[in-house]
Amino acid sequence: MEIRQLNPTDAEEYLSIRLEALKDSPYAFASSYEEEKNQTAEKYKNRFNAPTNTFTFGAFEDSQLVGVVTLVKEQLYKLRHRANIVAMYIKPEKRGNGIGKALVSSVIEKVKNIDGIEQIYLTVxxxxxxxxxxxxxxxxxxxxxxxxxxxxxxxxxxxxxxxLFLF
Incomplete structure (x- = not known):
């Protein structure tokens, strides 16, 4: 298994797993399949290409994207010490194999290299x-x-x- 930050060449595969997530686990996301089904990969190409405050990681097995998670840094001055984990999803047939832990660990390691982030939030x-x-x-x-x-x-x-308080 390989965990890495996604880049523009991953946009099509990311869009596919994102729509699968919204269909498979509609109760787990604020967004819905109906709201996102007409999105294009271009949206994610742009997001993965731009220097941004959003970082999406993917778990790959045999070059196939099987899990994803996104980290979003807060932008407001008084919230800049915070980041949020969103859009976590593992393909159902791959759950229970440590992929989720590897993805979350990758996010935590990324945050440790981002100056000023002290805590990570999520909802479940x-x-x-x-x-x-x-x-x-x-x-x-x-x-x-x-x-x-x-x-x-x-x-x-x-x-x-x-x-998760980092300090």
């Missing part, structure tokens, strides 16, 4: 027990719970807010 649907265990095993701690954070097909989902 409370029913996603494997993801909650993964994040806890990486040092993230729950600091709050948001009831009815997401609503999909007339069902509400609660989310836990987690943080």
């Amino acid at each position: 649907v409370t029913t996603n027990v494997p993801a909650k265990k993964l994040y806890s095993s990486c040092g993230f701690e729950v600091f709050g719970k948001e009831k009815r954070a997401l609503k999909f097909d007339n069902t509400y989902y609660d989310e836990e807010h987690m943080v």
